[in-house]
Amino acid sequence: MTKTNLITGFLGSGKTTSILHLLANKPANEKWAVLVNEFGEVGIDGALLAGSGALLKEIPGGCMCCVNGLPMQVGLNTLLRQGKPDRLLIEPTGLGHPKQILDILTAPVYEPWIDLQATLCLLDPRLLLDEKALNNENFRDQLAAADIIVANKADRASAESQQALDSWWRRYGGARELIFSEQGNIAPALLEKPRLNTASLPSASGHAHSHAPKHGLAALNLPEQQRWRRSLNSGQGYQACGWIFDADTQFDTIGLLEWARLAPVERVKGVMRIAEGLVRINRQGQDLHIETQNVAPPDSRIELIAEAQADWNGLQSALLKLRLS
Ligand SMILES: Nc1nc2c(ncn2[C@@H]2O[C@H](COP(=O)(O)OP(=O)(O)OP(=O)(O)O)[C@@H](O)[C@H]2O)c(=O)[nH]1
Numbered sequence: 001m002t003k004t005n006l007i008t009g010f011l012g013s014g015k016t017t018s019i020l021h022l023l024a025n026k027p028a029n030e031k032w033a034v035l036v037n038e039f040g041e042v043g044i045d046g047a048l049l050a051g052s053g054a055l056l057k058e059i060p061g062g063c064m065c066c067v068n069g070l071p072m073q074v075g076l077n078t079l080l081r082q083g084k085p086d087r088l089l090i091e092p093t094g095l096g097h098p099k100q101i102l103d104i105l106t107a108p109v110y111e112p113w114i115d116l117q118a119t120l121c122l123l124d125p126r127l128l129l130d131e132k133a134l135n136n137e138n139f140r141d142q143l144a145a146a147d148i149i150v151a152n153k154a155d156r157a158s159a160e161s162q163q164a165l166d167s168w169w170r171r172y173g174g175a176r177e178l179i180f181s182e183q184g185n186i187a188p189a190l191l192e193k194p195r196l197n198t199a200s201l202p203s204a205s206g207h208a209h210s211h212a213p214k215h216g217l218a219a220l221n222l223p224e225q226q227r228w229r230r231s232l233n234s235g236q237g238y239q240a241c242g243w244i245f246d247a248d249t250q251f252d253t254i255g256l257l258e259w260a261r262l263a264p265v266e267r268v269k270g271v272m273r274i275a276e277g278l279v280r281i282n283r284q285g286q287d288l289h290i291e292t293q294n295v296a297p298p299d300s301r302i303e304l305i306a307e308a309q310a311d312w313n314g315l316q317s318a319l320l321k322l323r324l325s
């Protein structure tokens, strides 16, 4: 059986960062797999996780539990039956439905395959001060379905966010465990913790399956001979726009970073080619994080997620002007 954990958390809370850390610290003799689900269709997390040594399957383009969980089941079957990993980490989208995903994982068909252990929810406690997040059903359901809450981004915490976390915890913590972390840096031993009985937790049942993954099991790629393409996506009150550029396209470094910093959206993430090599761009709210990337994806890809309708055409023309070649 494959020991399995769901790693949830709102958009940009640090799920992928934490999974990368866990993979880097996993027992050397174990084979681990990651099933990563993204809201946008171009799929960035797959590129970030490539080279981490894990077996990897991506489900881009919306919550994986929707459409009766079919892409999720195909992804699970491939990973579990063909890969036979010792552990499977599942990252739903930041707008995912954890209760439904747990229902699928505990279905009788997976009983011989999956040993479901603790569900971890990454939380940026600053969001507990944000009315929009507090009113978001996905945000609340993720916290409700967790066995362990990981209060991440400790370096960004303030007296107010700590106070908000304390009062949230007093009210909703229950028998669960609260862990503090920075850069999703948590002990792999946490994954071994058992699932608590979540039957009494609020269920997200009745949520609108307004949006289903459109492309099944692979992030969008660029057709041959095409220099770039874009893909729009919307659901659960959010809009995403992603672009893919061929491997010969390079971007002006300063211009690209300014574009990513100033775009009027909630989330930016991408792996892009600049003259100096490959750069990972990752922005949640106003926090912009830039890193170099070693493993080369075959193309450049970047995705924006906004709560309100953004001027995608305007953002696109600005991005196209930043191409050097
Ligand atoms: N300051 C700070 N930044 C962090 C910390 N942990 C993660 N980040 C940054 O937060 C951003 C989002 O991290 P991800 O790991 O991509 O978040 P995610 O939850 O996987 O995001 P989605 O999959 O898009 O929902 C990145 O820029 C990370 O570098 C932390 O402890 N402190």
Ligand SMILES: [Mg+2]
Pocket: 015, 016, 017, 045, 091
């Ligand atoms: Mg992620």
